Amino acid sequence: MEPVRLRIGVIGTGYLGVTHAACMAELGHDVVAVDVDPVKVARLAAGEMPFHEPDLGPMLARHVRSGRLRFGTSFREVALNADVHFVCVGTPQQAGSDAWDTSHVEQAFRDLARHLDHSALIVGKSTVPVGTAERMAALVAEVAPAGSRVEVAWSPEFLREGQAVADTLTPDRLVFGVSSGWAEQMLRLTYQPLVSAGTAVHVTDPATSELVKAAANAFLATKISFVNGLAEICEATGADVLALADALGSDPRIGRRSLHPGLGYGGGCLPKDLRGLHARARELGVSGAVSFLEAVDDVNLRRRRRLVDLGLELLGSYRGARVCVLGASFKPGTDDIRDSPALHVASGIQRAGADVVVYDPVAGAAVRQAYRQLSVAGSLDEAVAEADLVLLLCEWDEFRRLDPLALGTAVRRRNLIDGRYALDAKRFRAAGWTYRA
Ligand SMILES: NC(=O)c1ccc[n+]([C@@H]2O[C@H](COP(=O)([O-])OP(=O)(O)OC[C@H]3O[C@@H](n4cnc5c(N)ncnc54)[C@H](O)[C@@H]3O)[C@@H](O)[C@H]2O)c1
The missing domain is CATH 3.40.50.720 (NAD(P)-binding Rossmann-like Domain)
Structure with missing residues (x-):
């Protein structure tokens, strides 16, 4: 035709x-x-x-x-x-x-x-x-x-x-x-x-099509929080969450996509669509049927608090520390910073007393406009200089390629939190970094 x-x-x-x-x-x-x-x-x-x-x-x-x-x-x-x-x-x-x-x-x-x-x-x-x-x-x-x-x-x-x-x-x-x-x-x-x-x-029909979208986003959010919940069990037991995700995701009924652990989801869609679906279920008198959605949201927000705590554990105190946050958009490939997990964590660390500098390959202008209290670096080199702690919070390719040795010479202390499980932990540890994810 x-x-x-x-x-x-x-x-x-x-x-x-x-x-x-x-x-x-x-x-x-x-x-x-x-x-x-x-x-x-x-x-x-x-x-x-x-x-x-x-x-x-x-x-x-x-x-x-x-x-x-x-x-x-x-x-x-x-x-x-x-x-x-x-x-x-x-x-x-x-x-x-x-x-x-x-x-x-x-x-x-x-x-x-x-x-x-x-x-x-x-x-x-x-x-x-x-x-x-x-x-x-x-x-x-x-x-x-x-x-x-x-x-x-x-x-x-x-x-x-x-x-x-x-x-x-x-x-x-x-x-x-x-x-x-x-x-x-x-x-x-x-x-x-x-x-x-x-x-x-x-x-x-129109009603079903409206639900398809909300359901798709709620399902993806659930999958992400599921693996993130398991990441904490792994951490408590010394098990390897990436190996777990690979083995689990090989089951075609489960699948590996969206089963990657890390800082969790954000952006202008998943968080509000998950909450919106739950709120609508409440209005319809069936919220009990999807009560797990609340737990999915809780696990997701817990990931953000956990990273702030992890940084404190590494530094002992945030007061006077220089903290570098790599990545500000809610995911790579966009400058969208709506409900950005990275900026949520950056703001939490700054409130705890650290001097935080953020770098993102494309979202810098958006961060400067919406988060006036955060310093935004114009380049990766400027961001990492003299840092006591580096957090990778959005996995742009530019950050995946980071060289642990070169990075190690730029910072003051070799503390790294890989909030997206994007880097090779072994290489960073071999280069003298304290690596946590
Ligand atoms: N961004 C995505 O990846 C994505 C993907 C799928 C679905 N959605 C859905 O699409 C919708 C839009 O999302 P978005 O990310 O593009 O939002 P956005 O905030 O980027 O864009 C919304 C636009 O609508 C305009 N607008 C507001 N009221 C208007 C009106 N009365 N008349 C004309 N324009 C008006 C705003 O000025 C803005 O430019 C949302 O419901 C979102 O959940 C978004």
């Missing part, structure tokens, strides 16, 4: 929205994207990336130049110029609650729908509590001039920052939560090149 050129709207131009908009243009569609942040929109309209994501910049610039991808702040413009709209706005954790904040989603649906005077499909991609699509369909029916000719579907997004382009253009699966054959057909046409290439398509 020949690819069809559709008119696509994208609402929200954050990590998800920019990636989605550029990839939709890459698939051959005409894309118009809108955001409430005029500064971000101006940069995007000039073909400039507002954040770090490998491979996305050139694709964005190319499609902006060709005119196939446009950015603006007018919902009317998007409503008039697109037939399939993807809502990609943020759903952060509510202040003072574990629940998702869906106010941006509601606002986006309302602001778009009130300009829709022709048949259109609005597809939610944001991660939301189950039941949101149904609420949005009622809202749209009330405010859209085209009434029932506007349909709502939900198609959750599974991209990972750091590999967002590949995840969008060659995903493991597509999930279409639809209420009609027409909505399914529109989504199949939108993703036609991927569907033709054999990407698995799961067609289901």
Whole structure:
């Protein structure tokens, strides 16, 4: 089947929205994207990336130049110029609650729908509590001039920052939560090149599709906390958690991916999605069925406290000590520092009295802006100079390649905490380092 050129709207131009908009243009569609942040929109309209994501910049610039991808702040413009709209706005954790904040989603649906005077499909991609699509369909029916000719579907997004382009253009699966054959057909046409290439398509109802995403993130978080719980048992007994993970992960029913021990998960998705799912279960009166999610969160946060304690154990006191934190983003490949485990630990150590200096290959600017109390080094050499303790908290390749001998000459004391089990412990110990993980 020949690819069809559709008119696509994208609402929200954050990590998800920019990636989605550029990839939709890459698939051959005409894309118009809108955001409430005029500064971000101006940069995007000039073909400039507002954040770090490998491979996305050139694709964005190319499609902006060709005119196939446009950015603006007018919902009317998007409503008039697109037939399939993807809502990609943020759903952060509510202040003072574990629940998702869906106010941006509601606002986006309302602001778009009130300009829709022709048949259109609005597809939610944001991660939301189950039941949101149904609420949005009622809202749209009330405010859209085209009434029932506007349909709502939900198609959750599974991209990972750091590999967002590949995840969008060659995903493991597509999930279409639809209420009609027409909505399914529109989504199949939108993703036609991927569907033709054999990407698995799961067609289901909107409520199930909303749950698929929350469940996927809760499962991944559970797997990570599971191996991290075992890491502490290993530490208490002298067993080797990496060998354990290898042997355990060889069982195809378990699998090795996401079974790597370390400082645990963070970022703008896993922590809030795990809590959001639990909060929604509570609202539905079934929280007991997923009470383990609370333990998963506890184990994850415990890992951060444990590293602060481990540093204290190595130094005796944080007062007057110079501590170098390598890595600030929540994982390699991105400058996203939302709920960053590394910065949580860095701030804890600084509060305990140490002089903390942070270095990250791409997230330095974001750290300077959001964590004014932390010193940010401009280079690895500057960060490690005269350190009493080095903590590797985000496993960028640049840090994986660290030479224990060269590093040993730069620091004041050879104390290393490998918070990501990324380095060769034997090599560091042989070079005179006190290595802990
Ligand atoms: N980042 C990821 O890796 C990822 C992956 C899968 C799913 N998700 C989900 O996608 C959603 C967006 O995540 P993100 O990381 O892109 O967030 P983000 O904070 O980077 O971007 C959200 C964008 O929405 C804009 N916005 C807020 N309210 C708006 C409105 N009413 N109208 C138009 N724009 C509005 C903001 O200005 C911002 O640019 C979340 O639900 C998240 O859980 C994210």
